Amino acid sequence: MNVTFFTSKIPTTGTLFVGIFDKNVLSPSAKEINKKTGGLVEKVLKSSHFSGKKGEMLAIPAPEGLSVHRLVLFGIGKEKEIRESDAMEIGAHMSLEMRKYPEAEMTILLEDLHGEHLKNDRLASVMATGFLLRSYEFQKYKTQLKDKDKFHVKKIIFGVDSPKVAEKIFQEEEALVKAVNFARDIMSEPPNVIHPETLAERLQALSKIGLKVEVLGEKEMKKLGMNALLGVGQGSDKESKLVIMKWNGGDSKEAPLAFVGKGVTFDTGGISIKPSAKMDEMKYDMGGSAAVAGLMYILAARKAKVNAVGVVGLVENMPDGNAQRPGDIVTSMSGQTIEILNTDAEGRLVLADALWYTQDKFKPKLMIDLATLTGAITVSLGSKFAGLFSNDEGLVQKLREAGEESKEQVWQLPLDERYDRNIDSRVADMQNIGAHGAGSITAAQFLQRFVNKVPWAHLDIAGTAWTDESHMFSGKNPTGFGVRLLNTFVRKFYEK
Ligand code: BES
Ligand code: MN
Ligand code: ZN
Numbered sequence: 001m002n003v004t005f006f007t008s009k010i011p012t013t014g015t016l017f018v019g020i021f022d023k024n025v026l027s028p029s030a031k032e033i034n035k036k037t038g039g040l041v042e043k044v045l046k047s048s049h050f051s052g053k054k055g056e057m058l059a060i061p062a063p064e065g066l067s068v069h070r071l072v073l074f075g076i077g078k079e080k081e082i083r084e085s086d087a088m089e090i091g092a093h094m095s096l097e098m099r100k101y102p103e104a105e106m107t108i109l110l111e112d113l114h115g116e117h118l119k120n121d122r123l124a125s126v127m128a129t130g131f132l133l134r135s136y137e138f139q140k141y142k143t144q145l146k147d148k149d150k151f152h153v154k155k156i157i158f159g160v161d162s163p164k165v166a167e168k169i170f171q172e173e174e175a176l177v178k179a180v181n182f183a184r185d186i187m188s189e190p191p192n193v194i195h196p197e198t199l200a201e202r203l204q205a206l207s208k209i210g211l212k213v214e215v216l217g218e219k220e221m222k223k224l225g226m227n228a229l230l231g232v233g234q235g236s237d238k239e240s241k242l243v244i245m246k247w248n249g250g251d252s253k254e255a256p257l258a259f260v261g262k263g264v265t266f267d268t269g270g271i272s273i274k275p276s277a278k279m280d281e282m283k284y285d286m287g288g289s290a291a292v293a294g295l296m297y298i299l300a301a302r303k304a305k306v307n308a309v310g311v312v313g314l315v316e317n318m319p320d321g322n323a324q325r326p327g328d329i330v331t332s333m334s335g336q337t338i339e340i341l342n343t344d345a346e347g348r349l350v351l352a353d354a355l356w357y358t359q360d361k362f363k364p365k366l367m368i369d370l371a372t373l374t375g376a377i378t379v380s381l382g383s384k385f386a387g388l389f390s391n392d393e394g395l396v397q398k399l400r401e402a403g404e405e406s407k408e409q410v411w412q413l414p415l416d417e418r419y420d421r422n423i424d425s426r427v428a429d430m431q432n433i434g435a436h437g438a439g440s441i442t443a444a445q446f447l448q449r450f451v452n453k454v455p456w457a458h459l460d461i462a463g464t465a466w467t468d469e470s471h472m473f474s475g476k477n478p479t480g481f482g483v484r485l486l487n488t489f490v491r492k493f494y495e496k
Contacts, residue, residue: 005166008159014105029109037065055093082115091130109159121166124158133473138188175301180480183294187478191266191283196314200241212246226353228332232346233315235323245310256307258364262371263289263314270343287465288370291482313350339428366455376439378463385411387460389444408485
């Protein structure tokens, strides 16, 4: 899709969007169109339930006095109050509207539109972002697409006051959309296509956008003593990998921010095998690693002035003659021993070694991990908030703020010594499942045993990374959750 900006002229073709404020007050461009069409806008508004609220859409086909295919009135809400997330939301609604038509071109007139916090050049750029994010589809394997299932829009034109400014803002926004869609794509790919070896290759390829990428195989990990991670992958024919992505955009002496991702490319549960229903969805059990990769992608693409490292543990959890058994005891890289009571609680085993490696090797300023870790988090929070666990209140506050701004929200759950006791093992230092409920919390307690003094946060994204209900900026299935949240987090608190 091609997005362009210029100082407006009324188009002669395609679909034309003009804004209506709350209580059906006409925007300047709506007034102009109303005049050109002999009062059509006012007439149509009078005979509908449309009220100018943010995100409403009302299409008028073949409007007289204009040569466009249709005119779409869109609700803006209160002009003064409009914020970036509102503009993004409106863009997302426009994407849904355009799905109805075989239309290649659309024009959105935004000049003379100004919120208190938002000029129309920025407003247009973020509206385009919302539009593009919501337009994502994974149709690579559809060979028989019907015309009505295709997305036809090729060209989006925004009328703004200063096209140059809008253009510049949009460059960064467009990179962000690409980063999110990179994450979504690798989550959408089937597990016979994306497995530890091929995912490592895809991440390696990010070196072309300026990341330094290093891949460790099983031999190297064995040497490091990463037996917790290796145990999970030992039933798979595919080689387990640890991928390290570095972006050094900050001061060379500055400690990096570290992001760690769970990358289970398929989770059968192993010998503690999962039920068949919906097992296919366990291809998205690498959503944490996808988010980390997407974040590293955008940091490099916008040349963020920060040092960051992304570490992802890539394994496939399969049952096999060589698979890990319930009852096995493994020694993690930290030296702590783990009794495996359930081979389906594998994500924490992968993260145990990935977290330890990361803090040991990079001495980061802080460490944030993302993981589709527990089914229990979807019981608590559904798909609207990710679970947040942390040993640092300042970090919690920052993540919360970044969540509000990016609309990828987090909700804190407790860590507590009394939950920690629930993972003590009778025969090893700990066991990989907790007794007495609180599944998401005991999983987080487990991770905390592999974190030393560094400020750390764990995001359980099992409910938010993939959903079966449509969300504002994504349809069903992969959301790319975490990329925008952490991009906002880094930009807001750690750059310059
Ligand atoms: N990958 C799953 C968690 C998951 C479940 C993610 C549903 C997305 C949707 C994880 O590896 C797992 O199987 N967790 C178990 C832990 C249990 C065995 C203690 C779970 O949540 O049931
Ligand atoms: Mn599992
Ligand atoms: Zn899993």
